[in-house]
Amino acid sequence: MATWSDFANAEPEMARRGRELLNIPVAYLATVRRDGAPRLHPLSPMFAEGRLFVAIQSSAPRRYDLLRDGRYSLHGLPPMLGPDYDEFEINVTGRATLVRDATLRALVNEAEHARNRPSIEDDAWLFELDIETALTTVWNHKMVERGGRWIPTLDEMPQATHRVWNAA
């Protein structure tokens, strides 16, 4: 397992674009329910001290998913459409651990305030996402302008280029 900084030091370009998209600030967090079925929710990832965190509301069932089986998958949203749109995808997987350290929670709050985001709700559960694997995908879309909007043409099938990083 690794921190976000470990990943960023090893793969700076993957991490630079990945962080831009994880900061949107909506990403999808997948967990596994007690019955083994997948669960999926949008949330806002947070970065502090070179580490990756998510806060989960005290009423959300997925907090128990992460306590029982910390394995997660986090996927960023695509970038805005434009002439250079490449549908950049970032997906990180690993294990989540509950943060009980009030000092670390305060540091995450400070980092959130620095980017004009509100404090984590007092009763929310804070998890650190350790990273096992990071995957980025770019698509060589051919973009066309229609009515003032750039959209990928459906005439040509784009090809994907994947890049994978595994924690040592």
Add this chain to the structure above:
Amino acid sequence: MATWDEFAAAEPEMAELGLRQYRKFGLAYLGTTRNDGSPRVNPVCPVIAEGRVFVATSPHSPKLRDLLRDGRYVLHLLPGKEEEEFWIRGVAKLVSDPGTRAKVIEAAVGITRIRPAEQLLEYDIEEAGTTVWLDFQTPNHRPSRRFWRARDS
């Protein structure tokens, strides 16, 4: 389990919220379970055809392997700026009928392109949920949630 039309007949307001989100982006996030029991998430382009939900998937895609082993899925539409969320969950099954495939390909025009090699899966609906965030970006923001479950589930 239910089709999209059966769900929409039972909960027209929830279905309309879903369609509103779907028409904006045509993009959804799919959650599946890997063979080691860990979760996987990928973006997909669903197609609603014949009152049913379909997704075409590359034959080499890990998510296809997931769904052929354990069809349980969760599909969450990309949220919009109005802070509305829509999701369905259920079981996906492979479609082998050429007539159904032809109708899905026709319905997909302008949304996505389905390649001949891609596998087509139908997503039966067991549950659906919507969330509307009220007073968003104010200290009083709160979710208003609705939930629907197919009668025979």
